[in-house]
Amino acid sequence: MNKKLIGHRACGCLRTFFDLLFSLEGKMKHLWFPSDLAGVKLLIAAVVAFPALLVTNASAADVTFPEGYKQGEHYASIVRGETREELFTTPEAIAAARRGEPLPDGTVITMEDYRQNKLYRYVVMEKRKGWGQAHPAELRTGDWEFQWFNPDRTVKSGESLDRCRACHTSQSGNDYVFSYDKMKEAN
Known part of the structure; x- marks a missing residue:
């Protein structure tokens, strides 16, 4: 898999996270260019929190039933x-x-x-x-x-x-x- 594709997938995943975050927040429709300081702070918090959410949720979800x-x-x-x-x-x-x-x-x-x-x-x-x-x-x-x-x-x-x-x-x-x-x- 090339770097461009990896970057594209990460961006898409991050974009989905932001879309969910801001749809709940209801303050911004387009997240990539926040228009005020509160939006910038929320964007920074989301970027910092996102990798931690992936790590925390990944392990329990990865334990599948061991059929054999x-x-x-x-x-x-x-x-x-x-x-x-x-x-x-x-x-x-x-x-x-x-x-x-x-x-x-x-x-x-x-x-x-x-x-x-x-x-x-x-x-x-x-x-x-x-x-x-x-x-x-x-x-x-x-x-x-x-x-x-x-x-x-x-x-x-x-x-x-x-x-x-x-x-x-x-x-x-x-x-x-x-x-x-x-x-x-x-x-």
């Missing part, structure tokens, strides 16, 4: 009262945990969460280089991102994934994974 997760390794069953969790990941992740290493980039951990023996949800953790930078330091879990899926495998809308991050920060010594030791013990 059961072809990986089932490494643990955890039962707590009426709740049962079945955990799956890749053989490469199991091998890294056995060596005491951080799990490799691209690792996906899938949890089937059953309540009273009925599938309640799936929770997926995925690790990709750079994903952690999208979150404030107090919620950063390395490069892990989380997603909650309904039993029909659609994303649960409105779920605050910051709850996942806040809890998993306590596991920094285990690559932010509560079941890291279970991976070491997997057959």
Whole structure:
């Protein structure tokens, strides 16, 4: 892809963002040439905020349901009262945990969460280089991102994934994974 095309796409994306921003604001129709100081300030704020919005929204949206997760390794069953969790990941992740290493980039951990023996949800953790930078330091879990899926495998809308991050920060010594030791013990 040439630079001109990349620039054109970035400009189009930025233009769409500005159009949305200013249609809500209702002050300007054409954003590229603001006519007053307030417009210039708003334009500067939008330009500064736009890359941060792309980074923050990109990682959670990029966690898709791992259709072939059961072809990986089932490494643990955890039962707590009426709740049962079945955990799956890749053989490469199991091998890294056995060596005491951080799990490799691209690792996906899938949890089937059953309540009273009925599938309640799936929770997926995925690790990709750079994903952690999208979150404030107090919620950063390395490069892990989380997603909650309904039993029909659609994303649960409105779920605050910051709850996942806040809890998993306590596991920094285990690559932010509560079941890291279970991976070491997997057959």
